[in-house]
Amino acid sequence: MAAATAPDGEGSATPPGGDGTGADAVPSGVRADGAALGARARGEGIPLLLVPTTAAAEHLDPLARQPRLAGTARILRYRRRGYGASPPAPRPGSLVREAADALAVLDACGTGSAHVLGDSFSVAIALELALAHPGRVRGLVLVEPPPLLAPGAEHFLAANRELLDLHESLGPVAALEALQDKVAGPHWREDLDAVVPGMSERILLDAPTVFAVDIPALLAWTLPAERAAALSCPVLHIEGEAHGPLFATVGDWLRGLLPQTRTAVIPGAGHDVAFTHPAQVAAEIAGFLTQAAPR
Template sequence: MNTLTVNDIQIECEVRGSGEPVLFISPVLADGFVPLVTEPALTGRRRLIRYHKRGWGGSTHTSGPVTVADHATDAIALLDRLGVTRAHVAGHSSGAAVAAQLAQDHPDRIATVALLELSLLSVPAGEGFFAQAAPAFEAYADGDAERALGLFMSVVSGMHWERCRTLLETRVPGSVAQTVKDADTFFGVELPALTEWRFGPDHAAAIRQPVLSVLGRNTQRLWVEVAEFLRSTVPDIEERVIDGVGHLLHIERPQPVADALAQFLDRHPITS
């Protein structure tokens, strides 16, 4: 990845191909979009941009809180640095929160929004999710970042950790070790920011761009409820459900996710 100066910090970024720009925003797995951006349905006709958010990988780690809105500001600055005036944006989980924030804050810059299982913890199932994830938080508080990661990923993926680890190491080699290194950012910065993020019916209704909501057929109740919320509040929304997968849908089965995204982008080209 290349390193660019953005908002007085360093951001790691990779750009593939040419054509209409698509910005990918990851959550806990900094390189989680690697399988998707190599799919033939997306390569060749688009400029695919993925990056490590502030605090992840080799990007600058800053002290103090970093909000979802701060990440959105960094993302726009990154597009500025790359000379991109208008882009499609796709985000997964907490990265989808940044994508949704971008659509609200910069409607003139964002053409479409793809939300891969947006993490919105204010839905009713959010409380149950935190209860399930409590052992992971306890492990992190005890200083065992690796165990904390394993427990948390088991909850979100719906898999036993060894199966989940094997999947991640097969599809994104080195991702587990990197995510353990990023544990302080995830547990200490990202989750608190996501908990404080406000995205209610009025916010959702303010997104006027075409939106694609992508859901795994076997996902947890949290993301089912979020999809229901989006379906009832976002004015211009399409939905695709990917069979045989859970929250790690774009890592488990990148091809159908890429196909769904490519078809959505073809229906909504960027216009000047």
């Protein structure tokens, strides 16, 4: 979800019609199971695929603009189905299909293997991609994973079911506004638009995908320990120091599941750390990319 604090780091405005990163469109486009997805690539360094989260398709824009990443990585980005100009997402939602779409982006970009970054909801997509196609994923950057499977998950599950009930009774826009008011505060529209102009309006336009596709897909997803044990790639876990009690058990759970995980805690940041503290997050990622053993 999008945060209520303007980010640190360089620049804040996203030019109309662009993604604000100076990235070039992938000439061939992306064909994923018959669907055309927009994709962009920037830089010449170590391949890094940014998988968009739910609700806020532009949540990773501030991170993608960071000079530290531009000097280290070839940043690959795309719009998930159901967001912006991408085609509608099929229902019911499926994280297996989402991972297949991400793989199609790597193919369209001519990338044999890449590091893959998941942000909140999209951590599950990144993990699913790595599990299904381990030879295509050099390493994982998992930013604020959802507490779906961690101890205390019942609170997260209950909160999401309440959102789905609100969606059923009042519709997607009202449900997303209620969610933003709760997690980002009453001034979330102004705060978002100060960083990415027009973002608050666009997340409301994309709200149907959040409740009809993304949340049900996430709640249906599982990651048994025996399946996770097959993951051998390096893992960087990034969390905000002030992300709140709902996410308090995620780090220990993740390190228990994937012992190769290294955790970086960003001081003063909440759950939306990639949006509010992109310079610090970029520095952690750049170090991870250069240290991770190549394949």
